[in-house]
Amino acid sequence: MSALTPDQLALxxxxxxxxxxxxxxxHVCVSVGESWRREIGAEFSKPYFTKLASFxxxxxxxxTVYPPPELVFAWTxxxxxxxxxxxxxxxxxxxxxxxxxxxxxxxxxPSPPPPSLENIYAELASDVKDFKHPGHGDLTGWAKxxxxxxxxxxxxxxxxxxxxGGRGWETFTDAVVHALSSRLRDVVFLLWxxxxxxxxxxxxxxxxxxxxxxxxxxxxxxRGFLGCRHFSKTNELLSRAGKAPVDWTAL
Numbered sequence: 088m089s090a091l092t093p094d095q096l097a098l099x100x101x102x103x104x105x106x107x108x109x110x111x112x113x114h115v116c117v118s119v120g121e122s123w124r125r126e127i128g129a130e131f132s133k134p135y136f137t138k139l140a141s142f143x144x145x146x147x148x149x150x151t152v153y154p155p156p157e158l159v160f161a162w163t164x165x166x167x168x169x170x171x172x173x174x175x176x177x178x179x180x181x182x183x184x185x186x187x188x189x190x191x192x193x194x195x196x197p198s199p200p201p202p203s204l205e206n207i208y209a210e211l212a213s214d215v216k217d218f219k220h221p222g223h224g225d226l227t228g229w230a231k232x233x234x235x236x237x238x239x240x241x242x243x244x245x246x247x248x249x250x251x252g253g254r255g256w257e258t259f260t261d262a263v264v265h266a267l268s269s270r271l272r273d274v275v276f277l278l279w280x281x282x283x284x285x286x287x288x289x290x291x292x293x294x295x296x297x298x299x300x301x302x303x304x305x306x307x308x309x310r311g312f313l314g315c316r317h318f319s320k321t322n323e324l325l326s327r328a329g330k331a332p333v334d335w336t337a338l
Contacts, residue, residue, distance in 0.1 A: 118156065120163035126270070130262050139255030143242055151245035153180050154187035161189025162237050165230035171267060172233040172330050173321055174276045176260075176283040178302075179240035182248050190236040192303075193226035200224035206303040206312065211335055214316045221338040228338040237263065239282045264289045271295075273328035275321045279303055279312060296324045 091099070119128075130136055146152050154161070177191025181201060188195045192204050200208065204224050211218045230236050239260050244250035267274060268291045276295060278284050280302025290297055298320060300311040322332035 118164075119160045120165075120167070122167035122169065123160075123163035126168045126266050127259075127262055130259055135255045135258050139259070142254050143251070146242075146244060146251070152251075153182060153184075153243055153245060154189050158187070158189040159241050162191075162230065162235060165190075165227065166233050166235075168267070168270065170233045171235045171271065172274055172325060173229075173333060174235045174237070174264070174267065174274060176264075176276070176278060176286055177236070177238040178280065178282040179238050179249055179252065180243045182243045182246055182250075184245070187243070189241075190226055190230055191238045193230075193236060194224035196223045196225050198224060202305045203303045203308075206305065206308040210303070210313055210315065211318055213314075214318050215335050218336050223338070226338065229333065229335070232333050232337065234333060235267070239286065261286065261289055268295060273324070273330065275324050277317050277321065280307065 131140075143152065147156070175191060180187035180189075180191075181194065185198050186194045186201065192201075192207060194201060194204070201224065204226075208218075208220050212220065226234075226236055237260060240249070240252050240254075240256040241260070242251045242256070264276075264286050268289060272294050274295045276287075276290055276297045278287055278297060278299040283302075284299060287297055287299065298315070298317045300315045300317065301307040303312045318333075318335050322335075325332050
């Protein structure tokens with residue numbers, strides 16, 4: 088039996104990558120919340136996302152990638168698009184085992200809160216009456232109240248922070264922010280750190296509120312985050328707009 092020619096090998100590889108891409112696309116459709124699929128579903132068929140889906144699928148074949156596939160779009164299943172009233176934007180998922188579960192800054196129980204989240208809790212304790220450290224880092228209670236907790240980049244290679252940056256996720260999450268800005272009114276956007284600040288230009292500030300400061304990381308929290316009072320200010324803005332405030336203690 089003769090060896091395969093280079094052209095034949097290239098064709099086989101193309102077919103393999105096409106199969107991986109189709110598999111990735113099918114999984115995306117399953118894991119995205121229905122209201123979000125209606126709102127941003129067109130993004131999944133665009134060339135940049137097809138390329139991104141293929142990249143992520145191949146990464147998962149070769150490396151450990153966080154969060155697991157079924158949790159990448161967990162933020163879309165917590166509340167419907169029209170119920171979003173606050174947006175908190177992160178950078179990329181936590182890159183250590185047992186941490187990333189599809190909500191920025193959040194970790195599933197029983198994982199202890201990472202340093203940035205500890206600073207968030209410290210600010211809450213000084214800003215919000217009756218807030219007490221919950222003893223865990225799971226922010227699902229906020230997400231179910233209409234607080235969108237989304238990273239700018241939705242996947243990461245294990246132990247390699249920012250490893251999936253520049254691959255297309257930023258374009259996708261820009262589209263999410265644009266959709267929210269266009270469709271809704273009086274959403275409060277909390278932009279902490281440079282990656283979140285970059286999304287600020289997409290937001291229509293005539294119809295929404297933007298609160299901006301440094302990232303809660305231990306490296307930058309003392310440059311504005313600690314003492315920002317963003318949580319009480321958010322509830323004041325929501326109340327003025329006739330919306331129910333967020334119960335930040337409900338974790």
